[in-house]
Amino acid sequence: MGKGKPRGLNAARKLANNRRDNKWADLHYKKRLLGTAFKSSPFGGASHAKGIVLEKVGVEAKQPNSAIRKCVKVQLIKNGKKVTAFGG
DSSP: OOOSSOOSTTOHHHHHHHHHHHGGGSHHHHHHHHTHHHHHOTTTTOSOOOEEEEEEEEEEOOTTOOOEEEEEEEEETTTOOEEEEOOO
8 A cells, every 4th residue: 555645855756757647637638738639520629610511411309309400511621521510
């Protein structure tokens, strides 16, 4: 059993190393440093993007609602990826 975190005059390196290692458990820190928002998101980290409408589609709502939502398939101009958009 450990006694908690190291204490004392010469403990700074150990404390800094532990803090650096434990930061990777934080999802926001990990996403920021690895750059996954830019790699995986079709918007490339942006909040908005322009695109060209390819077709209109009807998407059914989840239960218990039976509505058909009018959506569009869009090809983004910045990277050519195709996404479904709902202008709600």
